[in-house]
Amino acid sequence: MRLEVHKLCAFYGRAQILFDVSLKLERGEVVALLGRNGAGKSTTLKSIVGLVEQRSGRVVLDGRDITYAPTAHIARAGLGYVPEDRRIFTELTVAENLLVGRQAPRPGAPAWTEKSLFHLFPNLAELSDRPAGEISGGEQQMLTIARTLMGNPAALMLDEPSEGLAPLIVEQLGKAILTLKQQGLSILLSEQNLHLARAIGDRVSIIEKGRIRFEGTMAEFAGDQTISRMFLAV
Amino acid sequence: MAFVVIQFLNGLASAADLFLVSAGLSIIFGVTRIVNFAHGSFYMLGAYLAFTLVEGVVGPALGFWPGIVAAAVAVAILGGLLEVTLLRRIYQAPELFQLLATFGVVLIVQDLVLLVWGPEDRIGPRAPGLEGAVSLLGHQFPRYDLFLIALGPIVLGALFLLFRRTRWGILVRAATQDREMAAALGVNERWLFTSVFVLGAFLAGLGGAVQLPREAVHHTMDLEIIVEAFVVVVIGGLGSVTGAFLASIILAELNAFGIVIFPEVTLVLVFLVMAVVLVIRPTGLLGRPEFAIRAASGVAEPPITPQSEAARNWVFAGVLGLAVLPVVADAYVLSVATEIMIFVLFAISLQFLMGISGMVSFGHAASFGLGAYGAALMIKHAGAPMELAFLAGIGLAALGALVIGWFCVRLTGVYLAMLTLAFAQIAWSVAFQWYGVTGGDNGILGVWPAAWAASPIVFFYLTLAVTTLALVILRRIIFAPFGFGLRACRDSVLRAEAIGIDRRQVQWLGFAVAGAFAGVAGALYAFLKGSVFPDVLAVPVSVDGLVMVLLGGIQRLNGPIVGALVYKLLQIVLASYTDYWRLVIGVIIIGLVVAFPQGIVGFFGTRLDALLVQRRNSP
Ligand SMILES: Nc1ncnc2c1ncn2[C@@H]1O[C@H](COP(=O)(O)OP(=O)(O)OP(=O)(O)O)[C@@H](O)[C@H]1O
Ligand SMILES: [Mg+2]
Numbered sequence: 001m002r003l004e005v006h007k008l009c010a011f012y013g014r015a016q017i018l019f020d021v022s023l024k025l026e027r028g029e030v031v032a033l034l035g036r037n038g039a040g041k042s043t044t045l046k047s048i049v050g051l052v053e054q055r056s057g058r059v060v061l062d063g064r065d066i067t068y069a070p071t072a073h074i075a076r077a078g079l080g081y082v083p084e085d086r087r088i089f090t091e092l093t094v095a096e097n098l099l100v101g102r103q104a105p106r107p108g109a110p111a112w113t114e115k116s117l118f119h120l121f122p123n124l125a126e127l128s129d130r131p132a133g134e135i136s137g138g139e140q141q142m143l144t145i146a147r148t149l150m151g152n153p154a155a156l157m158l159d160e161p162s163e164g165l166a167p168l169i170v171e172q173l174g175k176a177i178l179t180l181k182q183q184g185l186s187i188l189l190s191e192q193n194l195h196l197a198r199a200i201g202d203r204v205s206i207i208e209k210g211r212i213r214f215e216g217t218m219a220e221f222a223g224d225q226t227i228s229r230m231f232l233a234v
Numbered sequence: 235m236a237f238v239v240i241q242f243l244n245g246l247a248s249a250a251d252l253f254l255v256s257a258g259l260s261i262i263f264g265v266t267r268i269v270n271f272a273h274g275s276f277y278m279l280g281a282y283l284a285f286t287l288v289e290g291v292v293g294p295a296l297g298f299w300p301g302i303v304a305a306a307v308a309v310a311i312l313g314g315l316l317e318v319t320l321l322r323r324i325y326q327a328p329e330l331f332q333l334l335a336t337f338g339v340v341l342i343v344q345d346l347v348l349l350v351w352g353p354e355d356r357i358g359p360r361a362p363g364l365e366g367a368v369s370l371l372g373h374q375f376p377r378y379d380l381f382l383i384a385l386g387p388i389v390l391g392a393l394f395l396l397f398r399r400t401r402w403g404i405l406v407r408a409a410t411q412d413r414e415m416a417a418a419l420g421v422n423e424r425w426l427f428t429s430v431f432v433l434g435a436f437l438a439g440l441g442g443a444v445q446l447p448r449e450a451v452h453h454t455m456d457l458e459i460i461v462e463a464f465v466v467v468v469i470g471g472l473g474s475v476t477g478a479f480l481a482s483i484i485l486a487e488l489n490a491f492g493i494v495i496f497p498e499v500t501l502v503l504v505f506l507v508m509a510v511v512l513v514i515r516p517t518g519l520l521g522r523p524e525f526a527i528r529a530a531s532g533v534a535e536p537p538i539t540p541q542s543e544a545a546r547n548w549v550f551a552g553v554l555g556l557a558v559l560p561v562v563a564d565a566y567v568l569s570v571a572t573e574i575m576i577f578v579l580f581a582i583s584l585q586f587l588m589g590i591s592g593m594v595s596f597g598h599a600a601s602f603g604l605g606a607y608g609a610a611l612m613i614k615h616a617g618a619p620m621e622l623a624f625l626a627g628i629g630l631a632a633l634g635a636l637v638i639g640w641f642c643v644r645l646t647g648v649y650l651a652m653l654t655l656a657f658a659q660i661a662w663s664v665a666f667q668w669y670g671v672t673g674g675d676n677g678i679l680g681v682w683p684a685a686w687a688a689s690p691i692v693f694f695y696l697t698l699a700v701t702t703l704a705l706v707i708l709r710r711i712i713f714a715p716f717g718f719g720l721r722a723c724r725d726s727v728l729r730a731e732a733i734g735i736d737r738r739q740v741q742w743l744g745f746a747v748a749g750a751f752a753g754v755a756g757a758l759y760a761f762l763k764g765s766v767f768p769d770v771l772a773v774p775v776s777v778d779g780l781v782m783v784l785l786g787g788i789q790r791l792n793g794p795i796v797g798a799l800v801y802k803l804l805q806i807v808l809a810s811y812t813d814y815w816r817l818v819i820g821v822i823i824i825g826l827v828v829a830f831p832q833g834i835v836g837f838f839g840t841r842l843d844a845l846l847v848q849r850r851n852s853p
Contacts, residue, residue, distance in 0.1 A: 100416060
C-alpha cells in the first residue's frame, strides 16, 4: 500500500505544530520518521489518521484522498495505526483487545488470526484472559501492535514502539517488525531509537520543529554523521 | 418478620423499571457522553404505547406480552431515529448544549403525549397468567410483582452476557473507555452510537411497558422516573450497569420501607444515603472517576471581562428607558415588563452560578420557587407584612441553596447538573404534596403586595429598582476577590487549591449567593402574581433559566439580559397563541442548539468581533 502525505499542516488550538510536512511511503518499504522530543512525529501520525481536529494538506492512500475521511474509515481502508501511548483498553482482556481490532481479511495484505499473532508475540499467548490493565508495559506494547494487526492492515504506522522497553524486548520487537516488512507491509516508523531505525529502515525522514529537514536513504543518513548531529543529538 | 420480607419484595418489584431506565441512561452516557434527559420520555412513551398496543386502541389488540415487547421495540426505533436526526449533529457541541437539546425533546414529548393520549390517567390491563396474588408467609403478594422481581436480575444477566460475550458488547466497552482508539482500529462510531442509543431506549421503553399492570399511565411519569434515575445514577455511578442495579434496589427499598414508617422520612433517607455515598465515593458506588467531567468548561468562550463603556451605556439606557415606560404603557404591558425583569434577575443569578462559579444547574427553579414560597408562607401562616415576607423568601431560598449546595459542591459536571434537577423535583413534590402547609396544587392565594406597592406602576418601579440593585451587587461580586476565587475554582480546581483557596467553601458560598438572588426573583414573582403554585418549582422554570442564559451566551456579562428578554417575550407571545407552547419551545430550543452552539449574543458577538478586527486590519 502506498501512502503519500502532501504539505500537511496541523494545529492544536492556535499553535501550529506541523508546517507543510510531506512524506512518501512506497509499498513494502520501511520509512523511519526521526526527530527529537516534541519535533512533531506523533502529531504527524495522528494527523494522517484524522485524530488531530485542525489540519490541512493532502493525505492519499493508494490513490484515494483520505485527508478528511473519518478515522474509522481510514482504518478500514487498510492503514493501521499504533499509538505511542499504547491506549490499551485496560478494562478488556487481552483477547478482547484483539477482538476490537479485528477486520475482515484484505486482498494483498497478510491475514492475521489470534493464533498467528500469538506466534509472532509468544508472550501474549498465556495472557489471553488477563485484563489488559494488569500486564506489563512491554506486553502492552506487543498487544497494541497485535491489536492493530488484527485489522490485517496493508500499511502500518508505529509511533515509537521501542519507548520504555528493555533492549532485549526491543530486539524481539525489531524482529517482529522485520517479519511484517517481509510480508509486504509498508511501515512508517516514528522513532528516537536510532539503533532500531537503522536495523529495519529503508529510508529516513527527519522532522524538526514541525518541518521535514532531511529525506534520504538509510545509507545516506548513516553515511553522514553531521545529519544526525544536527537534527537528532540533544 | 413476615411483613418485613413482604415489604422487601415489594421494594424489589418496584426496583425493576427503575433499573431498566437507569441502566439505559448509564449505557448511553458511557459511550456517547450524553446525559439523555429524554430517557424519562422514552419510559413514558413505552408505557403509553404499551397501553395502546395491548388494548388495541388503534389497530388490532396485540395482547399483553406481544404488546409489551412491541412497545419497547417501537421506543427503541424512536430512540434510533432521535440519535440519527438530532444527537449526531451535536456530539461535538459543548456538553451543556447537548443536555439542553435532550431537554427540548422532553418538552416536545410531553406535549405530544398530551395531544395523542390526552390528560387522563390510563389504566392498563392485568397480565394474563399473572393476575391475582399468591400467598406468601400469610400475606397476599401480587403474582405480577414476582415477575418484576425476576426481571431485574434477568436483564442484568442478559446485559452482562451482551457486554462480555458478543463482539458488539466488547466494542461498546472499548468505545466507552477510548472512543478515538476504537475508531483508529476501524470501529464505526456512528453505527455503534446509534445501536447503543437503540438499546438504551429499548430498556427505558421496556421499563415503562412492564409497569403497565402496576400503575396508571400518566403524563408526568417522565420527569418522575428521570429524577429517580438520576439519583440512582449518582449513587450507583455513571456508566456502570451493576451500579445502577444496586442503587435502584437501594432506592426502591428506601421507598418501600419509608412509606410504611413515615412517608416524609423517605426523602430524608434518600438524602442521607446520597450524602454518605457522595462523601465516601464522589463518583458513586461503582462509577469511573473519569466521568466526573467539568461541564461548564466545555463551553469554549472568551473569559468574562468587565463590560465595555458601550455595553454599560446600553444597560444604562435600558434602565432609563424602562423608567419612562409607565408614562406610555398600560397595566398589561407593565405587568409583562415586570415579569420580564423578574426573569432577567433570575437568569442573572443562574449565570452567576453557571458562568462564574462553573456549576451547571438544571434545578435553579428550586431557589426561585423557595423564594416565592418563603414569601407566601410567611403571609399565609404568619400574616406578615410584604417587606418581612420578602425577606423570608430570600432567607428560605438561601437556606435551601445552602442545603442543596452542600451536596452539589461535592460533585462536578453532569453529576452536579443531575443532582440539582433531582433536588428541585423533590422540592416540587414537597410543595405539591404537603397540603397542610403549602396547599398542594391549590397553591397559596392572596399574596398581594403592601398597600403602598399595590399599584402596577409602583410595583413596576419596585421591581426595576430591586433588579437593578441586584445586578449591580452581583457585578461587584464578580469582580471582587470572592468572584475571582469563584472563577479560579471554575477554571482549575488544582491551581485554585494550590494558591490556598478552599474550593468547596468558595463554591458553596457561590451557590448560596446565586440561590438567594434567585429567591429575590421568586419573591417578586409571588407578589406580582398574587399567588404561588407548585409550578414555580417545576422543571420548566429551570429550563427557562437555562435557555435564557445559554441563549445570551454563558460568558457574556449582559447575555442573560438579552436572553431573558428575547425568550420571555417569545414565550408570552406563544402562550397567547397556543396551548402547546412546550412543543414549540422544545423545537425552538433544539433549533437554537443546532444553529447557535455559542448562544445568540455569543454568536453575533463573535461575528461582530471578527468584523471589527477586519475593519481595523484593512487599510
Ligand atoms: N494535545 C496537544 N495539545 C497541545 N499541544 C500539543 C499536544 N500534543 C502535542 N503538542 C505539542 O506539539 C508538539 C509536537 O508534539 P509531538 O507529540 O508530535 O512530538 P513528538 O515528536 O512525537 O515527540 P516525542 O518524541 O516526545 O513523542 C510539541 O511541542 C507538543 O508540546
Ligand atoms: Mg511522540
